[in-house]
Amino acid sequence: MHGADEVSAADAEAFLVHEARLLDESRFEDWLGLFTADCWYWVPSQPDQASPRDTVSLIYDDRRLLETRVRRLGNMHLHAQQPRSRTSRIVTNVTLEGREAGGPIQRIRSKLLLVEFRRDQQRTFAATSWHGLVRDGGAFRIAWKRVDLVNCDGELDGLVILF
């Protein structure tokens, strides 16, 4: 029960800080490498949204679409990233939220404060992030990630950066 697959809050926080750094440094392929082969990545359009199946989402990617999303970020014809966004993320308030029933996935809750700067405009995003983490050897993998933006149901311009 205990031992190698036990997760501490400090371990989880170190992992989330590493993840945020990969995104801030535009290392998107490395970021994708953090996810499991059957992962999903979700930014709901409503507070407390119960499902991505019956309600639209700002982003809902299965593994296949997430790979396409990351590949597009490297495409030279991605007009919505000419010029590129620069981002700065603060990840904090990390808490362990227990394991998913009957499985190895550890649920982590954290707070995200994200500043995006592009073409003389700065946008601020605040969110509660949820990660489902699994151990893969010595490393963590993200089985799923959900990011609840405080303004998820507000009027928003296009979202190209990753949360």
Next chain:
Amino acid sequence: MESAGLYSAERLRDLVRPGRVHRSLYTDPKVFDLEMERIFGAAWIYVGHESQIRSPGDYLATRIGQKPLLLVRHADGQIHLLHNQCAHRGAMVVATDCGHASEFRCCYHGWTYHTDGRLKSVPLQNGYPGHFDPTDRGTAMVRVPRVASYRGFVFGSLAADGPSLEDFLGYAATSLDDMIDRAPDGEIEIAGGVFKHGYDGNWKLYLENLCDAAHPIFVHQSSIEAAKAQSDQVASDGSGEVALRQMRQNGAPYSFWESQVGIWTYPNGHSYLGDYHDDSKLVAALNDPVFRDYIAALEAKQGPKRAKEILEVRRWNTNVYPSLSFMSQFQQLRVVHPVSLNRTVVHTYSFRLKGAPERMFEQTISFANIVNGNGSLVLTDDLETYGRIATGLSSGGAEWLEIGRGFATDLPGDHGGRKGKNSTSEVYIRNMFDAWLAYMTREPRHLAAAAQ
């Protein structure tokens, strides 16, 4: 008015020429103000769907142009469209997006209104002077003069007079029919939430892009290439598959866009683009088990012959000028809200086909995410383009903007409209500017001219 003085009918007519329009139509705030007054102040504007206000007392915040309004179903079942303004000191009476109420009460001094807008009670009423008449329609939440529903789609007009909703829609109503007829039970409802996406550009750009068969290869190059390079051996729960089909099909060659799609226009600025997916690449592909189940449900309710007729209607975007665009085949609807000259917000909705398998609606949601989502790999490049047009126009370069592609080869169409010989014709933009000119000059003959 001063703005009207600067833009006489003669001047306006000079700004819309065969195959080109003047830059100022997108850059002059006075033109924008005049558009709000003469287009959004006259045309039938989509304000909501009856499934959003099912029961007496249900209400919905909506807009015509920049005006915040309230769509309400009154106790007698009738639908009213009210200015969301208290008759006392002008405060917005209802502050929530939607809900249910037996009466509306202003937060300021407690004036209350019936759900049809009539004044119900005024505290300290004996303190008002002799001219105060609580039964006066002006002493109320004033009604928008005309509201009408076409099979559940509700439109309002700020003008007391004008063509009926049916006459305004004309043949474009058949695309609304198409959306409804696809439901095995013959009924649809708004479901699955709403996207609200904004951009720093003019409101006209949005509809001008939606039937543009020539832009995807360039605007969407990043998502086309990323999708084509994607392995299909990677795990998908189905949502990615719908998105990838859509992005890849955007990369169809020019020869396909030119010859296989079709573009049709109708009076009053309306138009639609034909579908550009063949059966194997259709979003709800014909060999998809969910779509097979749906077809079976449609045939069971409507009979095989009628089901075949329904499924043979293959339209992509239908534009109802000036502010509605919808995809009847894929149950998507977009409402364009002009905010200012260079700021626009678009609200998009999905519809559930009653009697269809629930998995069908899940595909509708996946499709909505890729075509209308704020984080869509496709839409984000469109929004970027609208912003670049606003910035580019501020450069003061070319005075006339070209909308002439296909001008020499357009053909007469049916039902008073035209059609492009090639699907990449900008005939639908020229048709919108014919309507623009008719509204702006208040000369309906230009609407007829659109049909020539």
